[in-house]
Amino acid sequence: MMLEEFPRRANGYPSGCRCEEYLCDQVQLMIYLNNAATSFPKPVSVLNAVERAMREAPSTSARSGGEISSSAIIVRCRELLAKLFLASHSDQIILTSGATESLNLVIRGLPLQGTHVITTAIEHNSVLRPLRRLEASGAIVLSIVDCDGSGNIDPDLVRNALRANTSLIAVNHCSNVTGAVVDVEAIAEIAREANAFFLVDASQSAGRVPIDVTAMGADAVVFAGHKSLYGISGTGGLYLKKPFSLEPLKVGGTGQWSESPVQPKIMPMYYEAGTPNSVGIAALFAGVEFVSSTGVEAIHANENTIVRHIVAALSTMSNVVIYGNGLADVSIFAMNVGGYDPDDVAFLLHESSGIVTRSGLHCAPLIHRFIGTSSKGCLRISPSFFTSREQADIFIDAVSVISRSAGKRP
Numbered sequence: 272m273m274l275e276e277f278p279r280r281a282n283g284y285p286s287g288c289r290c291e292e293y294l295c296d297q298v299q300l301m302i303y304l305n306n307a308a309t310s311f312p313k314p315v316s317v318l319n320a321v322e323r324a325m326r327e328a329p330s331t332s333a334r335s336g337g338e339i340s341s342s343a344i345i346v347r348c349r350e351l352l353a354k355l356f357l358a359s360h361s362d363q364i365i366l367t368s369g370a371t372e373s374l375n376l377v378i379r380g381l382p383l384q385g386t387h388v389i390t391t392a393i394e395h396n397s398v399l400r401p402l403r404r405l406e407a408s409g410a411i412v413l414s415i416v417d418c419d420g421s422g423n424i425d426p427d428l429v430r431n432a433l434r435a436n437t438s439l440i441a442v443n444h445c446s447n448v449t450g451a452v453v454d455v456e457a458i459a460e461i462a463r464e465a466n467a468f469f470l471v472d473a474s475q476s477a478g479r480v481p482i483d484v485t486a487m488g489a490d491a492v493v494f495a496g497h498k499s500l501y502g503i504s505g506t507g508g509l510y511l512k513k514p515f516s517l518e519p520l521k522v523g524g525t526g527q528w529s530e531s532p533v534q535p536k537i538m539p540m541y542y543e544a545g546t547p548n549s550v551g552i553a554a555l556f557a558g559v560e561f562v563s564s565t566g567v568e569a570i571h572a573n574e575n576t577i578v579r580h581i582v583a584a585l586s587t588m589s590n591v592v593i594y595g596n597g598l599a600d601v602s603i604f605a606m607n608v609g610g611y612d613p614d615d616v617a618f619l620l621h622e623s624s625g626i627v628t629r630s631g632l633h634c635a636p637l638i639h640r641f642i643g644t645s646s647k648g649c650l651r652i653s654p655s656f657f658t659s660r661e662q663a664d665i666f667i668d669a670v671s672v673i674s675r676s677a678g679k680r681p
């Protein structure tokens with residue numbers, strides 16, 4: 272395989288690229304297909320929000336009467352998120368440093384001692400590890416429900432796993448490996464009947480598919496700020512249906528009610544001790560504004576068109592394997608090129624054509640047993656709203672070169 276065989280390196284904007292207006296120098300040098308890890312590029316309004324927040328006089332939420340702007344943006348960010356997720360009140364939105372903190376807050380904040388917990392094989396380590404820690408300490412008994420070969424979860428398997436003392440069901444809304452979307456409404460019904468707390472990890476789906484937390488029937492829905500909500504890293508949060516249904520993960524300064532010896536029982540302050548990440552929250556506000564004004568449906572339709580185009584082309588290549596249903600419910604899918612280690616494919620794509628993908632297990636170790644990628648993992652492809660057809664074609668051509676060369680191997 273010769274480097275010249277590859278499509279041209281992405282050394283300028285492909286014409287018609289949707290991210291022309293969202294220009295950032297680095298974008299010109301790469302085709303970024305790793306949005307499931309963190310989205311790139313960010314809308315220019317997000318970049319501006321970061322700069323504006325850094326230039327403004329520092330202030331912290333609810334701490335000083337004269338400093339309005341950053342606390343105002345925190346309130347507005349909460350309101351906008353509540354509107355996006357159709358929560359009934361913005362006090363139900365708790366802001367954190369990311370999905371990992373939010374998941375730990377829920378898992379460690381529930382009275383799980385001596386109970387049974389159900390989760391699934393498609394979970395991220397930020398669910399599996401907090402649960403495994405509780406299991407290892409003897410606090411809980413853990414059941415992990417299998418998925419099928421595409422990463423789908425059969426709600427009946429969740430029902431079959433119930434025990435008399437099941438207190439928590441924790442489910443990933445969307446696999447960060449295959450893009451399979453779980454029927455969380457059906458599982459909510461099972462949780463309700465069992466009187467178990469229902470936790471949904473919407474890290475990959477928030478911003479990619481419409482989310483109605485009320486219709487979803489979840490007690491808590493966790494989101495990441497820096498993925499498809501287009502904010503920056505170090506941001507995220509959760510929707511919590513019932514106030515104070517969790518113990519806080521951290522306690523400390525709240526800027527108000529300082530005379531109280533204990534954490535003030537005020538939502539969402541109860542869960543947000545410490546100086547907030549006001550720059551990150553300003554960026555998240557701008558990201559959510561971008562998502563809301565563009566429309567989640569429009570984002571979903573755009574991304575799906577690109578994924579379907581790529582999957583259709585890859586399906587004609589004899590030694591390319593696509594895991595999952597291939598027509599991912601969201602714009603994430605997994606693949607391998609026969610005869611190649613996924614790390615090598617990721618390396619070749621990057622070195623030849625400036626294409627950024629992610630190889631390996633993707634922090635979701637259990638799903639690989641079910642999709643058949645336990646030994647070396649797979650290559651994950653995750654375009655965003657900003658991925659153009661021309662960029663997708665460069666990716667397709669680059670995979671085609673690798674696949675043809677793999678075919679020639681003895």
Ligand SMILES: Cc1ncc(COP(=O)(O)O)c(C=O)c1O
Binds near residue numbers: 445
């Ligand atoms: C499904 C899922 N849950 C949780 C996380 C953790 O998100 P964060 O790194 O923002 O805490 C990720 C990140 O990749 C994820 O894909």
